[in-house]
Amino acid sequence: MKINILLSNRTEYNDIEFEKQFVTPICMGGTVFSLIAIFINTQLNFGRVLTIIPYISLVVFAFLYYLAHKGKMLNLVKWLTVLVTLTLVNLLWYYNFGSHSPALYLFVIIFSYLIFMLDGKQLLIATILLVCNVVILYYIESHIKGIVKNYPSRLARIDDVYTGVSLYLFIIFLMMRGAKNTYIIQYKKARRADQLKSSFLANMSHEIRTPLNAIVGFSNILSEENLSSEEKKQYAAIINSSNDSLLRLVNDILDVSMIESDQLSLVLGMCNVKELFDNLAETYLLKLKDNHEIKLIHKENKQHVFVKTDCTRLQQVLVNLLDNAVKYTEKGNIEFGFFVEEKYLKFYVKDTGIGIKGHHIGYLFDRFYKVEDDNSKLFRGTGIGLYLSKRVVNMLGGEIWVDSDYGRGSVFYFTIPKTDFHIENDELISITSENHLADTQKQAKILIIEDQESNQQYYSAILKPGNFRLVQAYNGMSGIEAFKKNPDADLILLDLKMPDIDGFEVLKEIRKKDRNVPIIAQTAYAMAADREKCLEAGFDDYIAKPVQREALFNLIAKYLPEEKIIHK
Ligand code: ADP
Numbered sequence: 001m002k003i004n005i006l007l008s009n010r011t012e013y014n015d016i017e018f019e020k021q022f023v024t025p026i027c028m029g030g031t032v033f034s035l036i037a038i039f040i041n042t043q044l045n046f047g048r049v050l051t052i053i054p055y056i057s058l059v060v061f062a063f064l065y066y067l068a069h070k071g072k073m074l075n076l077v078k079w080l081t082v083l084v085t086l087t088l089v090n091l092l093w094y095y096n097f098g099s100h101s102p103a104l105y106l107f108v109i110i111f112s113y114l115i116f117m118l119d120g121k122q123l124l125i126a127t128i129l130l131v132c133n134v135v136i137l138y139y140i141e142s143h144i145k146g147i148v149k150n151y152p153s154r155l156a157r158i159d160d161v162y163t164g165v166s167l168y169l170f171i172i173f174l175m176m177r178g179a180k181n182t183y184i185i186q187y188k189k190a191r192r193a194d195q196l197k198s199s200f201l202a203n204m205s206h207e208i209r210t211p212l213n214a215i216v217g218f219s220n221i222l223s224e225e226n227l228s229s230e231e232k233k234q235y236a237a238i239i240n241s242s243n244d245s246l247l248r249l250v251n252d253i254l255d256v257s258m259i260e261s262d263q264l265s266l267v268l269g270m271c272n273v274k275e276l277f278d279n280l281a282e283t284y285l286l287k288l289k290d291n292h293e294i295k296l297i298h299k300e301n302k303q304h305v306f307v308k309t310d311c312t313r314l315q316q317v318l319v320n321l322l323d324n325a326v327k328y329t330e331k332g333n334i335e336f337g338f339f340v341e342e343k344y345l346k347f348y349v350k351d352t353g354i355g356i357k358g359h360h361i362g363y364l365f366d367r368f369y370k371v372e373d374d375n376s377k378l379f380r381g382t383g384i385g386l387y388l389s390k391r392v393v394n395m396l397g398g399e400i401w402v403d404s405d406y407g408r409g410s411v412f413y414f415t416i417p418k419t420d421f422h423i424e425n426d427e428l429i430s431i432t433s434e435n436h437l438a439d440t441q442k443q444a445k446i447l448i449i450e451d452q453e454s455n456q457q458y459y460s461a462i463l464k465p466g467n468f469r470l471v472q473a474y475n476g477m478s479g480i481e482a483f484k485k486n487p488d489a490d491l492i493l494l495d496l497k498m499p500d501i502d503g504f505e506v507l508k509e510i511r512k513k514d515r516n517v518p519i520i521a522q523t524a525y526a527m528a529a530d531r532e533k534c535l536e537a538g539f540d541d542y543i544a545k546p547v548q549r550e551a552l553f554n555l556i557a558k559y560l561p562e563e564k565i566i567h568k
Contacts, residue, residue: 021182022117023068023078025175030061030085053091060084078117082126085110086133098141098148100157102164107134109172116179196383200368203382207249210380211242247546252384255316256367259391265532266395270420271311273338273345274301279554280315280336284322293331301337307345308420313392317400320385321349321412327379329353332409340423344398344415352409361402365390389414444560445469447489449479449506450522451498455545459493462549466556476501480509489517491559493543496523496534504537511538518559522547 037054061084067077089110093103107130114126141148151157218235221227227235258264281298288294318336325334332352339346356364356371363369370383393400397417404410446468448459456472463470471486473479476498483489492510496503507519521534524545534542543555 020068020071020074022113022179023074023081024065025178026081026085026113026117027061027065027068027077029171029175030081030088031058031065034058034061050095053088057084057088078122081117082114082129086129090133090137093137094148096160097151097157098137100148100151102161102168104134104137105165105168109168109175112172113175113179116182196366196368199370200382200384203368203370204249204253207380207382208246211246214238214242215246243546244548249382252382252388255388255392256384259388259395264392264395266310266313267531267535268308268310270306271309271314273305273307273314274303276311276315276318277301277337280318280322283550284326284334288326288334294326294329295333297333297335299335299337304424305338305340305345306420306422306424307416307418309396309416313396314416317389317392317414318347318349320389321414324385324412325349325351325353325410327381329409340418340421341415344417345421346413346415348411348413350409350411355406355408355410356402356404357406358404361404364402365400443467443469444490444556445471445486445488446556447471447473447479447482447486447492449473449476449482449492449498449503450495451475452495455495458547462547462552466553475499476503476506479506483510483513487514491556492517492519493522494519494539496521496530507538520555520559 034054034057038051038058041050041054060080064077064081064084067073068081089103089106092106093101096103111127111130114123114130118126151160218239222232222235222239255264277298278300281296281300284296288296322334322336325336329351330353333350334352335348335350337348339348360369360371364371365386367387368383369387370379370381390400393414393416397419398415400412400414402410402412444467446463448456448470450456450459450472451474453474456474460470460472471482471489473482477500479494479498483492494503494506498506503521503523507521510517510519518540519538520541520543521539522543522545523530523534531542540559541555543551
């Protein structure tokens with residue numbers, strides 16, 4: 001189930017991070033030791049063999065460190081580290097007078113570290129390897145006379161053993177402290193993740209039940225006969241806004257689960273940032289029209305700024321930030337806009353709301369993180385909005401951060417790279433739309449191919465305020481027929497799943513006759529992959545069900561000249 005991915009698929013990632021934290025220091029330690037050995041052995045003229053060995057180990061450990069650091073081939077790195085370390089310890093044992101010296105203690109040190117580095121079967125194999133190694137050394141030393149030399153003097157041995165043991169104690173201290181710290185960090189992380197997960201589930205239950213309560217309750221009341229039209233309007237508005245918040249929640253959860261399973265892909269295209277901002281300003285002005293405590297400030301940009309990015313995702317981040325600004329601001333200003341910087345476009349959403357205490361800021365963009373402040377009122381939310389925004393911004397190639405002053409307000413910033421960036425001024429744009437105007441002074445015809453009667457009725461209802469002529473077809477074949485009879489259709493809304501032939505087949509047939517008519521896929525499959533599949537197949541655009549009136553009008557506006565879309 002999707003929710004499972006959402007809650008658990010980070011384990012694999014964390015395992016790799018966890019292992020990396022043990023493998024990297026041991027490779028780093030090996031590299032540093034080899035360097036020290038090269039220095040000492042060359043200074044003290046220890047002969048060719050003892051000089052070459054640290055050079056080889058330096059190269060090997062440095063390479064393994066590089067791989068471990070990058071998180072590449074971690075299993076191979078682990079085993080090579082074990083083998084190289086064992087080989088070096090055996091050589092040390094041989095050149096350092098076998099069991100007369102402290103060389104054997106190194107096996108104990110290595111083993112205690114391997115317990116952290118390896119797991120399950122791997123640890124068992126390494127243990128057997130180490131025990132066999134020690135038994136073989138025992139056999140060699142006790143049975144082959146003269147293979148292991150003795151110290152030149154009793155004092156030399158005492159010096160070496162005590163120096164060696166002191167050094168090993170130091171190594172053990174460093175290794176074990178590192179291991180303990182890593183363990184404590186991971187333990188705290190796991191506990192925090194668990195707490196966040198529990199509170200997320202509780203919040204989500206609340207976030208689902210609250211709008212559902214309104215939808216179910218008011219839908220029942222609406223069927224009563226003695227309601228005035230004013231009451232009906234009011235209840236329908238409540239149902240609508242509850243629908244919106246439920247739909248947002250479902251979309252957010254699906255997006256998070258797609259991001260976590262690496263399935264969220266971007267649909268890149270040229271995005272008119274000015275237009276996006278103007279539309280957002282319009283939407284939020286409307287949203288805040290009855291709220292006299294908040295002033296929306298939108299610094300209108302005179303020029304049309306174009307950038308190659310995923311416009312829908314960019315809008316999603318801005319909407320998240322603006323919704324938060326509205327939610328966490330009781331009175332004052334909400335300002336939003338963007339700056340064109342050298343390499344990036346920098347967006348900001350600024351509010352004069354409750355602000356955020358400094359110690360929360362580091363966690364704000366974490367999954368499910370919500371500031372539960374005892375002193376403030378309870379704010380609804382699941383704590384995924386900012387997490388989602390951060391992941392999306394990162395996918396777009398930018399960064400997101402916040403500056404906040406507790407009690408006075410916050411500014412959220414994010415950047416996106418200026419890929420294919422260019423600016424056009426207003427004159428150019430209006431000339432293009434005037435050209436359109438000249439040859440399209442008639443009513444727009446929209447062909448709707450959709451098998452569900454209720455959906456057809458819904459489209460008729462929501463498209464009513466536009467000055468459209470609607471042609472409706474109730475399955476794929478009749479859709480193709482309808483297009484043959486109405487080749488002058490200005491736009492086609494095409495359902496993907498129909499009982500006879502699917503939307504892709506219908507698209508192919510229509511495209512054989514007309515390559516240009518805008519065809520918009522409409523479907524209940526709201527995954528990004530579906531969106532891409534549609535665009536690849538040749539649809540001009542895509543709209544997910546449930547279709548919102550505003551979203552549909554925006555889409556139609558994108559493909560039809562403005563004078564054909566008349567809001568009555
Ligand atoms: P939520 O759905 O809880 O709002 P978000 O991920 O969007 O989840 O935000 C996480 C937390 O960040 C919120 O619980 C809130 O405490 C804090 N936050 C976000 N935006 C603002 C803001 N503009 N002002 C104050 N606090 C904010």
